[in-house]
Amino acid sequence: MTLDPQADIGRRAWLPCPNCYHTGPLYLLDFDINLVWVQCGNCLRRWWHDTGVGHRKHPEYLFDVA
Ligand SMILES: [Zn+2]
Incomplete structure (x- = not known):
């Protein structure tokens, strides 16, 4: 896996x-x-991070694809 092309420093x-x-x-x-x-x-692992804004019932990591 490489750095995602969408990655912006x-x-x-x-x-x-x-x-x-x-x-x-x-x-x-x-x-x-x-x-x-x-x-x-x-x-270089990628995942969805829950910022915790608004909802508190979601798990911190819903899924990841790494
Ligand atoms: Zn890491």
Whole structure:
């Protein structure tokens, strides 16, 4: 897997990666309502991250495709 072509170094977030536990930077690839599609800059894993805005019943990670 390589860095997603949508990855923009100007759009990054500092969150812990659930795969390699490296804390950021995560590349923000896309977003939908209260979810953000992020990719770890360290291991390149991608997943939907729930920002927790608005809803609190969603699991933190709905699914991932890595
Ligand atoms: Zn990672």
